[in-house]
Amino acid sequence: MSAHENTWPNNIARKAVLEFQAYSARGGATNALHLDANESPWAPPPVHSTCGFNRYPEQQPSELRARLADLYGVNSAQIMIGRGADEAIEVLLRTFCESGQDCILVCPPTFGYFATCAAIQGAGVVVAPLRADFSYDGDLMKVKMRQAGPSLKMAFLCSPNNPTGNVVDPKIVEELCVDFPQTLIVIDEAYAEFSAQDSFADRLSEFPNRVVLRTLSKAYALAGVRAGVAIADERIIELMLKVLPPYPIPRPVEQAVMAALTPAAMPVHAARLKLWKSERSRMADALKASPFVNKIYPSEANFLLLDINEDAKLLRALAKYQVKIRDFRKSLPGKMRLSIGRPEENDIALAAFGVEIKPQRPQRIGEAHRKTKETDIAVRVNLDDASGTQINTGIGFYDHMLGSMAKHGGFGLVLTCEGDLEIDTHHTIEDCALALGTALANALGDKSGAGRFGSFIPMDETLAKVAVDLSGRAAMVFKGVFPTDHAGEFPAEMCPHFFESLSQTLGASIHIEVCGDNTHHMIEACFKGLGRALMPAFKREGTDIASTKGVL
Known part of the structure; x- marks a missing residue:
């Protein structure tokens, strides 16, 4: 046995994996003139030439790898991205299990693909069933693992478990990692986002034989995209990357995942x-x-x-x-x-299931995502639940105004924006208004039962008159002169521009007339006034559409 085979985890890997040379792929395209991979120099019609679809991707796209490492709180070198967590299971078996010699341990009832991958690889399956209450039997697992001996290359646990929904006791996982240092203890955390339990990926340096599987299919709504990761000691990941195909992550998959996991989308x-x-x-x-x-x-x-x-x-x-x-x-x-x-x-x-429930209308929830060169915005509104408002545009005064509008409008608002504030506030304010209007329009749907009209008159020395009509036709009239050009970081000229942008995507007529001596008060009165005007307009009574045309 060569010297490199004596070191962990090489000593538990398949001999063939250690001996073969990994396929030599070029890697991702760069700014160089690439005449090295027999690709087409043209993008496929009608896709835009900047898509990069005509070029082979990196085996592990660096930006995607960094984003997922940040998401899961580990280093990029501890991540292997695959086509779902399923591929990570396949690669683990191909990397460490010799056909006809080695085996894995599973704890049924559990995710069936563990045993399927073992069968495909020609590996045996040792079974340590869950208890009658579906809890993990750590003592039984240890007995089975000792009986199997060195041929047992990995033990698969699922937390929360599929199909039972319960989590594994962290003490069991820790004891297995300590008692069986030459066995990979693999924890499938496909449903971790739904659980209060901490991830088992947080102690990889302490337990180098621990492997964690994560997927984007569940909590992040990307089941059709197929993307998941194995998280493990860097040495395990290096071996797995030798076995992983050279181009497993199609560029559209990379783009879809990056778009879904922007900081703006996380709230x-x-x-x-x-x-x-x-x-x-x-x-x-x-x-x-x-x-x-x-x-x-x-x-x-x-x-x-x-x-x-x-x-x-x-x-x-x-x-x-x-x-x-x-x-x-x-x-x-x-x-x-x-x-x-x-x-x-x-x-x-x-x-x-034969359960009688009180008839209730679905909550009117609308979402919008807007990404340009200047801004990346995600918005979620709930017209029927005002709780859970969370706003972060990077402009404190603007956050306060949007929060006031949601509060007085009686709707929930989650809005996050990553904007080019190093230039100025214009794009952030405008694009947030456009995205918010789209989300509100999506929540309203066909506007059946909505009041359609609303108006309000507020505040201190300031008088603001606001009227709104959810007519489906965009129009905005603003009358008022601000005494100063800013309220904090917020340019006064952007106040009417906000309402104009909002009216365009909401499909509403908005009329505002404001007078006063304080720019801050005047802008705040406009936002609060619109919120108060929207409340009766959003209020749902009956199912009729408030129009003689029968449509808005």
């Missing part, structure tokens, strides 16, 4: 997660009244495992409502798994 993801968890709790409580449900298992994932009775009758009801859930009865007698959807989707599922 929107957080707001969705908050709603998701709330719906999980609501569904768990509501399903107690279902005649088809014997038990609902506690879950820290985005699903609930259910113990079912009257299976045939339930399946007919689900078919009637066109609801599909996951059937685990073959491996777990009487068990089915229900994913948590949007509130209105969950209500349909409850109806299928």
Whole structure:
């Protein structure tokens, strides 16, 4: 055995992986004249020439790798990006398990792809089942791992576990890492964002045989993009990269992930997660009244495992409502798994389960994302829930004005902007108004039941008159002269420009008349006044559309 095979983790890797030379790919395109990879010099029509689709990507796109490392709180060298966490499982098996010799440990019921990858690689599977309450049996795992000996290359755990939804005790993971230093302890954290448990990736330096899998398919809504990571000691990642194909991350995938994970988008993801968890709790409580449900298992994932009775009758009801859930009865007698959807989707599922719920309209939630060379903006509004407002544009006064408008308008607002404030505030103020108007318009939908009209007159020495009509036609009239040119960092001239931009994307007529002696008060009165005007305009009563035309 050569010297390099005596060092960890080389001593547990497949001999062939150590001996072969990794495929020599050029790597990502640079500013050089590339005549080295037999690519087309032209972008495919009708895609813009700057897309880079005609050039081979890096095996691990550097910007994407850095962003994911930041997201998960590790170093870039500790990340391997693949086509979903599934590919990370495949690469682990190909890197460390000799066909016909080595094996892995799994703890069923669990994610079935662990065993599938082992079968494809020709590796054995050692089983340490969960206890009757679906908790991990650490003592049994240790017994099984000792019996398997050096041929056991990795133990797979899932936290939160799929399909049971429970988490593994951190003490079990720590003991396995310490007691079996020559075995990779792999924790699949596909549903970690839905759990209060800390990630197991935070102690890699202390436990170099620990591997964590993460996916963007669940919490970040990128299941169709296929992107996930393995997080591990740099030496493990180096070996895995030898086995990983040379171009696993298509450029459209890289672009989609980077767009979805911009700093501006993160508060929107957080707001969705908050709603998701709330719906999980609501569904768990509501399903107690279902005649088809014997038990609902506690879950820290985005699903609930259910113990079912009257299976045939339930399946007919689900078919009637066109609801599909996951059937685990073959491996777990009487068990089915229900994913948590949007509130209105969950209500349909409850109806299928025979749960009577108070009829309620779906909350009017609208989102918008706007990215230009000057700004990157994400907005989420909820016209029916004013809680959870979070605003960060980089302009303190502007944040205060937007917050005041949301407060007095009675709607929730999450808005984050990364703008070119090093130049000036113009683009940030204008583009935020455009994005906000789009989000509000999306939330209003066809405006059925909305009041349409509103007006308000506020404040101190300042008098502001604001009228709004959600007519679907953009118009803005502003009358007023500010005594100074700024309120803090906010240029006074941008006040009417904000309302003009908002009217364009909201599709509203906005009329404002303001007079006073203090620019700060005048601008604040305009924003608060619009909020107060929007409140009755947004208020929903009945289902009629407030127009003789029947459409707005």
